Each structure stands twice: as structure tokens, then as C-alpha cells.
Amino acid sequence: MNAITKRPESLLDVTMHYCPGCGHSVAHRLIAETMDELKIRERTVVVAPVGCAVFADKYFNCDSIQGPHGRGPAIATGIKRAKPDSIVFSYQGDGDLASIGMAEIVHAAARGENITVIFINNAIYGMTGGQMAPTTLVGQTATTAPKGRNPLLQGFPMNISEMLSKLESPRYIERVSVDSAPNVIKAKKAIKKAFENQVNKIGFSFVEVLSICPTNWGVTPLKGLDFLREKMMPQYPLGVFKDEKESVAQKIQEGK
């Protein structure tokens, strides 16, 4: 009898600090498997965010940098432009990417940087104890919205994948979820494609991952899955929002 599962080499053999059930850990494994399969580990750089994934550089077995809050896409831009043969990905939560870092992600996407962004949407600020994020759902409670998010006071949730897909330059944008085994397998395909696009110089690729934060939602991990499916998925439908086969440069050359 042989083991048919194996920890990817691109994930260091250490216990991660994430809470029981946290979706960050699953996303880490999928990225690490992708690095192994594409044989890019030795030229990959992870840009770790501020948020629960601040220690991502201690888990991925590749080069790393940890940036100021929300600035991942700008840092990734610099690394990629200075070292175009490297494979650079920015790993960000929804507080990091959609509040303080909104400018950086929008402009990196608009410039069509050939980088990969993995966006973990858990509808809350995890690391700092459950404050409202731009992605927090209407009615969802947070320490800064104890009666639940009220659209009249705090506006409606932001659908980042849909917003970015309205820009011309991004090449690939998909929203996935890690709530079930079939969805984890689909999430892996999306993440792999987002890295393949960078290897093939197609351009800016973005995967939003719906993920549970049982700790700050105040539920067990299993109840967290129910919340993700029943409450998050209607607001954040899974799917491909953009999938261009050619790079922006190819399109311009062909006069398209």
C-alpha cells in the first residue's frame, strides 16, 4: 500500500499558525502544489500581506517579502519588473486588498502587470479581531458593526472580482471557494491557471477564494461552511469573470 497524498515540497514542513478550519491553510497548499507541478519554486517570490497570512513567508518554500498593509500588488510590480524571469504572487486578505490596498490592486490590474494575485475573501478582518471589511455581508455582525452591516450607514459589500473584470488589462479573473472537496479541486485548477498565465506571459491573473474565518464569525468550522454556502455564495457567485487567451501586447500587435 502506497501513500497517494504527499505534502508539496513548496510548503515547508511546519505547523501553520492558522486557526482550526481556516481557509488560508487550504489556499496555501493549493499554491504550493501549483509551484511543485509547474516547477517554478526556485524562481517564485511570495509577497505576504498584513493580516492573518502575514507569516506566509514562513510557510512557502520560496523567496519572500512581507510588505506594508495593502501594498502587495505594488511590491509585486517592482519585483516582477526588476526580475522578469521570477514568478511573483501577491497573497492578500479582503481587509488588506479591498480597504487599505484598494488603490494598489486596481492600478496593478489596470496596468496589466504580469503577476498573480490570490485574494482570500473571508468577509471580515481576521487578524485584528473581526472588524467589518468591505466584503462583510449586509446584516453580518462585526466588532465595528455590532448590529450588523447596514447598507445605509456602511454601504453594500464590494464584489472585487466583478469590479476588476471591467478593466481592459486583466487577463484572468475567477472566484472559487474552498468549502468542499469538489470546490477545492476547482480552486486548485484556477490557481494553477493564474500561475501558468504568468509563466506564459499572458498577464495579470487574479483568483478570489471564498474562505471561512470561524474564529471571527464566532462559529465552529462546520457551521462556518454553512455560512459560506448560504450567505456568502449568493453575494459572491463562483465563476470566471474574465479569461483572455492573449496578452495585451499580442492584442495591440494584432491591432485588436
Next chain:
Amino acid sequence: MPKIEVDEMRCKGCQLCTKACPKQCIEMSDTFSKTGYYPAKLAKQDCCIGCAMCYQVCPDLAITVFK
């Protein structure tokens, strides 16, 4: 017969694997692990089909599937 092994030093007792298993082969132990969690375990012999669904959802890579 396929089987799984759970690394008790890595399992955080989140129970996600128990729901993911199509055969309901996984249960939680009723004793603490050294790390302070109730770890998952293969409850029934001859139950596992080696589909690795539990591996797919395990956040902590605590499960190894053998076939």
C-alpha cells in the same frame, strides 16, 4: 484496503474531514492530542475507499491517504 493516517501533531480537530468523507469513515477521538485538540481518526476498518476527499479539505495537511 485503502486507509488514512492522521498526524495527531498536526490535526487541529476542525472536523472538516468528517463532513467531506463520502463514506463517513472519520470520527473525532474523545481524548486530547499532545497539542490539545481532539484529533480525527479512521473510525471503521474496511470503510475507506481511498478517494482522498478528506485530504482535499484538511487545512493542516494532517491526513495521508494510502491505497
